[in-house]
Amino acid sequence: MTISDKQRAICQRFDxxxxxxxxxxxxxxxxxxxxKLPLYATRIPPxxxxxxxxxxxxxxxxxLGFYQALHAAHLEEVCPGIMPYLALPPGWCVILAPDYEDVWFDEKFSKGPREG
Incomplete structure (x- = not known):
């Protein structure tokens, strides 16, 4: 199964x-x-x-220096576990740990800075 197939499956699973x-x-x-665990990921509008x-x-x-900028292409190398979730649109949040997955939509993250 390709990463694109896995991403589509995740999106379908969570509608x-x-x-x-x-x-x-x-x-x-x-x-x-x-x-460190767990791994947290949140998507806001691009x-x-x-x-x-x-x-x-x-x-x-x-x-201020907590986050660094990284091309998405490098995520497979530095954080492969998040790859299947990357096609979830803005507003989606993910928490991952061994034998644990929590994925949900939070409307406050789905809006751009001037929309919310």
């Missing part, structure tokens, strides 16, 4: 639209936290070359 990111688009990712995904492990930090 969500299918909006895969362009691999040249950027994600916000807290690279220094990826060894803008300015981003695909809208923000990903971190463990505890969130509001520090």
């Amino acid at each position: 969500a639209g299918y909006l895969p990111p362009g691999m040249e688009q950027m994600v916000g990712i807290a690279l220094d936290t990826l060894d 803008e300015n070359g981003t695909c809208g995904w923000y990903i971190y492990g463990g505890d969130y930090s509001s520090d």
